[in-house]
Amino acid sequence: DGGITQSPKYLFRKEGQNVTLSCEQNLNHDAMYWYRQDPGQGLRLIYYSQIVNDFQKGDIAEGYSVSREKKESFPLTVTSAQKNPTAFYLCASTNTGLAGTDTQYFGPGTRLTVL
Amino acid sequence: GENVEQHPSTLSVQEGDSAVIKCTYSDSASNYFPWYKQELGKRPQLIIDIRSNVGEKKDQRIAVTLNKTAKHFSLHITETQPEDSAVYFCAATRRDTGRRALTFGSGTRLQVQP
Numbered sequence: 769d770g771g772i773t774q775s776p777k778y779l780f781r782k783e784g785q786n787v788t789l790s791c792e793q794n795l796n797h798d799a800m801y802w803y804r805q806d807p808g809q810g811l812r813l814i815y816y817s818q819i820v821n822d823f824q825k826g827d828i829a830e831g832y833s834v835s836r837e838k839k840e841s842f843p844l845t846v847t848s849a850q851k852n853p854t855a856f857y858l859c860a861s862t863n864t865g866l867a868g869t870d871t872q873y874f875g876p877g878t879r880l881t882v883l
Numbered sequence: 884g885e886n887v888e889q890h891p892s893t894l895s896v897q898e899g900d901s902a903v904i905k906c907t908y909s910d911s912a913s914n915y916f917p918w919y920k921q922e923l924g925k926r927p928q929l930i931i932d933i934r935s936n937v938g939e940k941k942d943q944r945i946a947v948t949l950n951k952t953a954k955h956f957s958l959h960i961t962e963t964q965p966e967d968s969a970v971y972f973c974a975a976t977r978r979d980t981g982r983r984a985l986t987f988g989s990g991t992r993l994q995v996q997p
Contacts, residue, residue, distance in 0.1 A: 799983060801984055801985075803987075808990070809989055809990065810887075810889075810972055810987035810988055810989045810990050811927070811972070811985070811987045812987075813984045813985075813986075816984050826984060827884070858926060858927070862983065864983055870915050870917075870932070870934075870976075870978055870983070871917070871929055871932065872917070872929075872985060873929075874926040874927050874928075875926060876925070876926050877924075877925075877926055879924075
């Protein structure tokens with residue numbers, strides 16, 4: 769877990785504003801994921817990336833965008849098109865190679881609040 | 884896609900008792916089933932996982948059982964302690980696909996009464 773960092777820990781967004789959440793990992797993992805967690809609910813997949821310069825929509829991608837220019841970085845942008853962005857955002861990574869253990873390691877999360 | 888249902892949503896036990904949380908999944912191709920523990924405001928932490936070629940796995944006070952035919956798996960915590968109080972999530976995925984993203988259950992809030 770210590771190999772994944774997210775920033776900021778808390779983020780406040782005004783209506784109509786885009787914000788970017790940072791996720792960095794030094795575990796040399798191939799795959800990275802973004803999940804959203806609402807109070808009292810499980811985690812839902814927003815986007816995922818298996819390799820650099822490639823990413824795929826998850827189950828709730830509308831209003832979000834990502835990039836994967838470097839193996840260790842997978843930033844998430846919450847756009848103004850996301851009408852209800854207040855949530856806890858969690859980044860995760862895993863090693864998908866032949867020696868991969870399947871374990872997904874999570875970052876500490878970013879709590880986003882819309883003002 | 885995969886759908887995971889988790890029960891109960893809340894569970895209160897006395898310290899020293901056992902706790903059981905159950906999950907069902909819909910995709911028969913799912914073959915990896917982790918359990919995460921999440922304390923308030925913190926990241927989920929993996930506590931145990933099981934692959935589809937195994938029916939049961941134990942780690943000290945924690946065990947997971949898997950019934951592939953019925954498509955359900957369960958978490959068993961014995962001799963519960965107050966520090967076991969947290970929200971527990973089950974999840975499922977297919978290891979042999981590119982996505983490998985986890986589909987989570989809705990969580991069980993476990994409270995262990997001293």
